[in-house]
Amino acid sequence: MRLYNTLTRRLEELPPPPGPIRMYFCGPTVYQRAHIGNARPFVLGMWLRAWLRERGYEAILVHNITDVNDKIYEAAPNESAALAERATAWYVEDTGDLGLGMPDAMPKATESIPSIVRFIEDLIEGEFAYAVQGDVYFRVARDPGYGRLSGQRPDQVEEQEPNPLKEDPRDFALWKANKPGEDTSWDAPWGRGRPGWHIECSAMAEDAFGPAFEIHGGGLDLVFPHHENELAQSNALGHEFARIWTQNGMLQFGGEKMSKSLGNDVSIRNVLDTWGREVVLLFFMTAHWRKPIDFTDDTLAQTKAQVEGFRNVFRSPSEPGGDWAAFEAALDDDFNTPEALALLHGWRDHELLRRGLELFGLGSLAEQKKASSALYDLAQKREDARRGGNFAEADRLRDEIDRAGWVVRDTPGGWSLVEKP
RNA sequence: GGCGCCUUGGCCGAGUGGUUAGGCAGCGGCCUGCAAAGCCGCGCACGCCGGUUCGACUCCGGCAGGCGCCUCCA
Incomplete structure (x- = not known):
């Protein structure tokens, strides 16, 4: 290294x-x-x-x-x-x-x-x-x-x-x-x-x-x-x-270094509450550690989309493949996290991907929360309505589920419930 | 005045003397009752001006712009 x-x-x-x-x-x-x-x-x-x-x-x-x-x-x-x-x-x-x-x-x-x-x-x-x-x-x-x-x-x-x-x-x-x-x-x-x-x-x-x-x-x-x-x-x-x-490198905010003296600082607490820890960590991964990194809503939103992308990998079947040696090489070479991250994006092997993410404190992306049984009932009702051709009722139920913070996904194998991003 | 760093496609961001980074967004398609997710296809980018070279985004020089530090700062 x-x-x-x-x-x-x-x-x-x-x-x-x-x-x-x-x-x-x-x-x-x-x-x-x-x-x-x-x-x-x-x-x-x-x-x-x-x-x-x-x-x-x-x-x-x-x-x-x-x-x-x-x-x-x-x-x-x-x-x-x-x-x-x-x-x-x-x-x-x-x-x-x-x-x-x-x-x-x-x-x-x-x-x-x-x-x-x-x-x-x-x-x-x-x-x-x-x-x-x-x-x-x-x-x-x-x-x-x-x-x-x-x-x-x-x-x-x-x-x-x-x-x-x-x-x-x-x-x-x-x-x-x-x-x-x-x-x-x-x-x-x-x-x-x-x-x-x-x-x-x-x-x-x-x-x-x-x-x-x-x-x-x-x-x-x-x-x-x-x-x-x-x-x-x-x-x-x-x-x-x-x-x-x-x-x-310094964290930039509005074209300047973020610092308490300049008064342009956003607290860790605030960012954690607004975006969640996974977004914060992935955000830091996107830039090489020696380079400046811009803290903007747009960048954070992009990072959040990436977080969801990783979650979805774990919601789909695992597929073997992934070059761990290349991942090691990237990190061994001046701890190049952006390159390592690019490799992680290509992996569909649950075990390997989880292992890579865990090193960065992101193992939680592999874990799925279970919806309540009440939500399962709603989702089943929606499915019944769909099958009966009552799409207005189906969509109403989907909105209700959405308001509870969940998303219904229809797949060839049936519906599933995932947490709303 | 001094020291150091940076400039890559709409955005984020790796990398290399001649060969696809990757992500996000966007567009088209498949799928779907409609969506979501997923899959397929689409961008041929390297601040500017010179130089070296058969060939430079990559090496050298200059210029421009930006950032950090010069005893409070992560």
């Missing part, structure tokens, strides 16, 4: 099974209901884990929660902890409802403070970081390779609002001194405060996996500065950190 590695800008072969393949994916900052764009790395991580296991790997997925952060303080001054806790529960609930299972661990920043503090201490000791007035900053000038992940040239990075505490405008915060309105803080050798954004991931990933692991994931918008800084911090301590960096 091979995957595109942002760090080397090429496709790279994974070590042969059984691995292990340890994966760390960046999760959301929790201060409101997560949007559907946030679901993309979650879904990708769960699918990759499932696929790697299918291929005989020991695969482990750790997906973190950022539960201390400026955004949370802004959203709930003096009550950020309560908000973060609530929003974490939402996230777990919403991603759980995708029906893909859950990551092997979901560490929270606030529960990883000792590791974070130790990490910063080591960086200071090595003079890769410095404390000033309760803040601690990473000394970017100490890292000659800074920018190797994102391709940024440190001398060209746009200057931010000047921060007189920094030795160099490119330096980034590892620890921020406690400020008014910030209700969460921890003691540290440099004073009471809380971790900066990037250090938590270095600490949590290494807590889970040690100084080196196979795959790091997250959104493409995290490449710089977040992932760049994670790499810099860990490399500064001589740790290899992640070998393969996978960043998923």
Whole structure:
């Protein structure tokens, strides 16, 4: 199996099974209901884990929660902890409802403070970081390779609002001194405060996996500065950190990236309620994970039609045939789900198709709901009316069944009832 | 100013130096009392301009348009 590695800008072969393949994916900052764009790395991580296991790997997925952060303080001054806790529960609930299972661990920043503090201490000791007035900053000038992940040239990075505490405008915060309105803080050798954004991931990933692991994931918008800084911090301590960096493309909405900051976000909850989990999952399958994907009603409607198409395969007799090897090859080649999906569309073999769909959490498409006996009676009455030539009555009964959410289908072998799409 | 990515038929979306992607929608037909589902047939696409080549959608260069990032973002 091979995957595109942002760090080397090429496709790279994974070590042969059984691995292990340890994966760390960046999760959301929790201060409101997560949007559907946030679901993309979650879904990708769960699918990759499932696929790697299918291929005989020991695969482990750790997906973190950022539960201390400026955004949370802004959203709930003096009550950020309560908000973060609530929003974490939402996230777990919403991603759980995708029906893909859950990551092997979901560490929270606030529960990883000792590791974070130790990490910063080591960086200071090595003079890769410095404390000033309760803040601690990473000394970017100490890292000659800074920018190797994102391709940024440190001398060209746009200057931010000047921060007189920094030795160099490119330096980034590892620890921020406690400020008014910030209700969460921890003691540290440099004073009471809380971790900066990037250090938590270095600490949590290494807590889970040690100084080196196979795959790091997250959104493409995290490449710089977040992932760049994670790499810099860990490399500064001589740790290899992640070998393969996978960043998923952004979910677009109305021609822009969907994001909480832009206010154009649609929650996972909302999409789940409107379209159902199968449509959401199939929607993500239609685009390659590295490419942007447009969230539009038209696209979702097309996806829904595909969902029905798969259901109908299972409502028809199974026919042997289907190239599993080609399916494997597509997924082994940079996890090309659109190509794998195209193959699935050609399969009529129930067992094989179900096996393929199950890998993506879509095994439910193979399951049929049974109509109530009352509906069966109506359908039989309609059949009787039809046979008697009373088509007006037959159509009336069909409408009644339709209103109950079911569709009557006449086949050569007799009528059947299927759930209305 | 810097870094990176993208541009395929009505829509979504793979892929390849010369050979059918696939799906959705649409049109025609079969089937049906009418439908639904299914089946059969139909589109000959690769942003623009150059170059390399016997031949480019595929390689190279330029241009145009779009997207992401530059220390809050999945």
